[in-house]
Amino acid sequence: MKPRSIVLTLALLTAAAVGLWARQQFAIESRDQPATADDLRILRRADALLGDASVWNRHDDRVCDDDEAGGKRSLFCALQKADREILGEYQHRNVALQEVRFVIQDATRDRQTEMVIRALRRFSLPHRLMDFNNLPETRFEDVKQVLRVASERVAARLEKSKQ
Secondary structure, eight states, X not given: OOHHHHHHHHHHXXXXXXXXHHHHHHHHTOTTOOOOHHHHHHHHHHHHHTOXXXXXXXXXXXXXXXXXXXXXXXXXXXXXXXXXXXXXXXXXXXXXXXXXXXXXXXXXXXXXXXXXXXXXXXXXXXXXXXXXXXXXXOOHHXXXXXXXXXXXXXXXXXXXXXX
16 A cells, blocks of 8 residues: 555544544533433432532542542532443433533533633643532532522423423
8 A cells, every 4th residue: 555545544533533533522522312210210319319518529639439438429420420320330420410511501601611711720731520529619519509490401402302
């Protein structure tokens, strides 16, 4: 095979791989993914795990084992634990967690740039769940509200799918 053919083949394979990845990302970030009863159960369980402010860890690092041992959990860790309890495993991009991410985006639209800059200062990529949890102005009531709105949205999609 000629070097030119090899380069062309590699370029086409790279373009195809990037195209598939982009398609998958668009699907993951779609706000109208079909919801299941398990998605609603995950959100309700996470809400229950964050029963009151005394069990909320407002300094999330996305490492949950130490939070569990200390009896406190962040929004992310509550969702992760609920996910494992309901599904038997953690699924990072399931509908329940994505809906919480979308609610956070909607609630923090004016603070998105600030959240990205804070993440970059830590030399990490932005994580919507952790970044929202850790914003100095985020209150426990805000975390509960995000879970309530996400639950309402998932419940409405479930109801709509029954019709």
